[in-house]
Amino acid sequence: MAQGLVIHIEVGSERHTEVLAQERIRIGAGPDCDLRFQPDLIPDAPPLLLELARTNGHYHIAAFDPALGLTHNGAPLTEGRKIEDGDQVQLADSDFTLQFFPLSAPPALVPERGADVHVAPFIQDAAIEAAATARRDDAKVFLREFTRELMREINPSTKLITLLFALVLVGGTLYLGFAVFKELKQSRHQIETLNNTLAQQNKQLEDSKHQFEQVDKSNKDIIYSLSLAPKLRSEYGSGVCLISGTYIFVESGTGRPLRYPEPQPTPADERVPQTEQAPLLTPEGRGPVAEFPYVGTGFHVGGGFIVTNRHVAVEPWVADERSMVFSSTVNGKPRLTKLLAYFPGIKEPFTLRFKQSAPRDDLAVCTLDTTEVPTTIPALPLDSESDAAAVGKAVVLMGYPSGPDRILASLPDEDANNIKQRFGSSVDVLVGRLAELSLIKPLTTQGHITDYEAHRIIYDARTAEGGSGAPLFGQSGRVIGINFAIFTEIQDANFAIPVRYAITLLQRAGWKSEEPEKETTANTNAQVKEARAGTATNQAH
Template sequence: MTERDANADPAADEPPIVAALHHLTGRSRGQVSWLSREAHGVHVSDSGAIRVTADGRSLPGMTPCARFHQAGRSYVLDAVGEAVLWVNRVPLRERHLHHGDMIEFGEQGPLSRFELIDAQHPIRRTLPEILSDMMAYLRVSRRPLHRRLPRALGGLALSLLKETTILFRVSVVLALAVIIVLGIRQGREIDRIEADMRSGATRLDAISTAIARDRETALRPGDLDAVRQELGQAVQRQSARIETLEFRWKAGAEAIAGARGSIAFLHGSFGLRDGATGRMLRHAVDATGRPLSSPLGRPLLTLEGDGPVAEREFTGTGFLVGGGRLLATNRHVALPWERDAATVASAGMGLEPVMLVFRGYFPDRPEPLELSLRAASDSVDLAVLDIGGPVDGLADLPLAEAPPRIGAEIIAMGYPTGLRAMLAQSGDAFVAALQAEAQSLDLEGVAARLAEAGHIRPLASRGIVGQISPEAVVFDAETTHGGSGGPLLDLSGHVVAIQSAIVPEFGGSNLGVPAVELRRLLDTLESAGVH
């Protein structure tokens, strides 16, 4: 051994002792005071602030209360003067400190945690720091991406396992456990719901949901304000559009005028009847006769009791054919339950649809006509209704002999939006009178009032034919729900198609059934001897 080695300080080869005080309370909360080999003095102010300085140094306005000095691989804490220290809630004058000791510096000083920084107690990086280091590696490393990425993810996993606190790791494990438990519970809940959907209870719920949806679309007193404020403007624009159409196209104006009186507004309702007992599906009611609802606001339905029949209401358009004795419309208007998912689901419970009310209202005629189904096509969306005999003063709409050409002008007529558009046309005074009355605002009652006041009038919109096929005429004239079954006229007033569907995603693609299909259906009735 050389003389230099013999005289060397054995501690010189050891890493320096580094310790820190993490201040958890008081004015210095969140701050860290670092300790090294030298002795340190601790000063506390009356406001609770703490300062750690070189031993022997005084600070104005602050009182010395403790002293740190190195002892082996840690520090000894001594009280100064009359100060009292608490370490781990024990009052004392002197203490050989260990990693994690909690120190209170007198009555005014903060609570601080003593931490050693060495191989046994490394500095813990925070999760944001670990993630930041991983991203820095991905940005800076010159390795190919396919090598960088696995190395970065592996380093992230290793850092999370080694450098995070036990509490963090436990929290992650608990979070994963909670997610797994919730996933299992969710899976069981989905299985239960699917089982319920196969049961009759869910089918009834589907019907009640549909009725609740009907309530949302039905007219309420507050809706009349919206009709007066919103649809009034829309009808004014529509009226201006019609006036422009009449001004620019005299033939179109004559077609509208000639067809208007033969186009009927259709309104009806249907219910569900138990095929075995003949009982109607009704609203469940309490002792006072008031309908009951579920916690979700859906009506409760039952085959027992004497509550009101659960009705589904619908509207549409029809026009005179067959010598003024029949109305042409869509099959889905004449048989509205065929496209109703809730009604289709109820078939498995032995429930069958029953038409309760089916009426047609013609312009300028106060009394409705009772309607019944005469025939429905099995191949296209068409049906023919019986109106009980010819109507004086009304004539058929003639059917075109040939399909229209692409680009030809057409006029769509009917009752789009049902009663709402007619209410908007009726004027502010009529709507105000309805608001002032205490009568029910169901579809049937409002339709009757509109007919009595002479406000049943179809709307017309102009467009062009965009495409023709044996199955459909595609057109862009404005229409919507409620216009189903209305005629699509050429400028000479002949029916070239019957409106049947709209494509919400693309307003330029409304669909109609070619008039030739209606002609075939009427010929079938005539050959069968139906008059």
């Protein structure tokens, strides 16, 4: 029950607190108010601002001026509202605030003491001394004297027991504190040990996870490498062409083609002597022109551009033993007369037009002599930036080793002999017939990179003469090199030019990649000189 009310008044920076216990409390600037404030605090304020009445042990709002816009705890003020501890009444549009704190009455009944109350003499003396002193700190003097006299009255045994108890209490507290500290220290040490053990186990787990990832990656690489050749054959086999060419020798100065000697009639009973020497060629007579057919490999890179070797598209005689034999016996110059490209599934050949070549790299770029490249000829993707060209990586070679002979060898003997007897008079006719029968298909072999240098890739995928210019695919499924030679002293040791050199040559020829553009890392100035080992010979296919 509220026996009084603490009223805290706050106006701006001014604060004032009053304690009132009337049944009705009037607050305002009027002379009959129980709590008055200066009229200038609230301009135009009425004499009575607020009246409180105590009912049933609680103060309630009895009356107020509604025109002032008073609020109770942020809500509009209403009559009969109960005043709770901490309630606020605020005047609208001003910083005038009233805050209330009801007071409970002290106990009304005090138990009576006995008639003969005994007061210790030292307490009585201390009280008299405190009452006689003129200083205002009477309570402090009384407390000091009380404590001093109390200590005099206590027996020494009591003091000793109290001291011992205090020592035991302090010692027990220290012992418990030390025990708790030691236990916490041991717990902390055990936690650190467990954390270290857990960290080691986590590290071992991470190492095991890394090993499993490596094993899984190796397994995936093995599985991928096993399926790499069929996948590449299916996707890009139609973009690898068989190149069929012919060159002749012409007389220096006149340009007349050199011919075989005219056959001389001989008596029926006279045998023609056999000789191993090459027949003499001459620009005179009506004998057949000495033509030297050959085959090679090339591949389409988009836009009708074909990449192959220079010794296939420009100077086939430099790698042909036949031309070496004839060039030593005749006075003539070789001249390329025909260069055709046969693609799988296409019966008619395309004439190749020379665009660019790099003698040092044995590379050449040609274009198909056609207005529109058939959609069945895919563009082989080139890869000059990945790590597919590394020792131990799987590679796939796709080309035409041994030319039409290898294609005929894959046919039944009867069919092969029939084709050879009817169309084997020349390489051009034979290849043309194979194209008509849709038998032009590249041979796919698989191996691994055995060595890698700046200017060449050495690998063991099998190939033979006719495979010059064949694309060498890496594990990325893209072309990483162009086959150009074999090492005759070691079986399955073949050489390829890194594809970045071909990309540079293609760009000079006007080729634009059909793939999204990306920065090329090729640097033609970084090419290193080729090293030729003593007796080792690189025989061009």
